[in-house]
Amino acid sequence: MLMNIVGINPYAAQAAPLLKQGSANGDVWDLQFRLKLAGFYQLPLDGLYGSNTALAVKGFQSNYGLNPDGTTGDLTWSALKKHSLNREELDILAKVIYSEARGESYEGQVAVGAVVMNRIQSGKYGDTIEDVVFQKGAFTAVADGQYSLTPDSTAYMAAQDAVRGWDPTNDSLYYFNPKTATSSWIWTRPQTVQIGNHIFAK
Structure with missing residues (x-):
């Protein structure tokens, strides 16, 4: 399982100010990788911010005391960078x-x-x-x-x-x-x- 994570080649992009359902860019690859590594996202990385990514974000947000709205803004990125890695x-x-x-x-x-x-x-x-x-x-x-x-x-x-x-x-x-x-x-x-x-x- 880990080697599948490591084998993906997400873009090394800076975090966008806000990601939400419908977003599709290198930042989503980064987000999904972090969520998968931290145990919140189980599906293959695809760079598409769909309902499964939003659900994983909600799980992460709930776990770290953030508003579980399923969008990835400044507070969520800040927590991700403390508790996950790209x-x-x-x-x-x-x-x-x-x-x-x-x-x-x-x-x-x-x-x-x-x-x-x-x-x-x-x-x-x-x-x-x-x-x-x-x-x-x-x-x-x-x-x-x-x-x-x-x-x-x-x-x-x-x-x-x-x-x-x-x-x-x-x-x-x-x-x-x-x-x-x-x-x-x-x-x-x-x-x-x-x-x-x-x-x-x-």
Whole structure:
């Protein structure tokens, strides 16, 4: 199922101010991809804002406390960008998971993805996954070049689960390997759980 999502080639367009039934453009591809990745849209992506897309939007809106009117305006786009990813952003998350946690259990890989999503949603580290991942010093794998490795299908599945809200870390914003951590500051953060080689903290 995930590989079908990844295989679609939606247009990388900026969000339109308003999408509604009858809309048909690259923004609808983006919308449908985000909704499908987040678990609200089950049909093939077609770039057409029909009744099924409107129903999926209503489901997303209801889930995140928005007016469930089935149209996609500024508030809905804002929520979508905090709680979903487009195709290129999904690639970034999978690359972080693979480069940082490919030797960990599946839960441990999801946990790394959850930290990235938690950072996006917190608003403290920027508004996009690019802001979060490429913040100087934020992720070891970006600094040492491992981020350039090609993620496997497990990393993509873990990314999808993290986007859909599985968070084994209990809302953590940090993680570290206690055997290799050199920062004394990270030890001052309230710890939530250890999964494999990583301790997660707030």
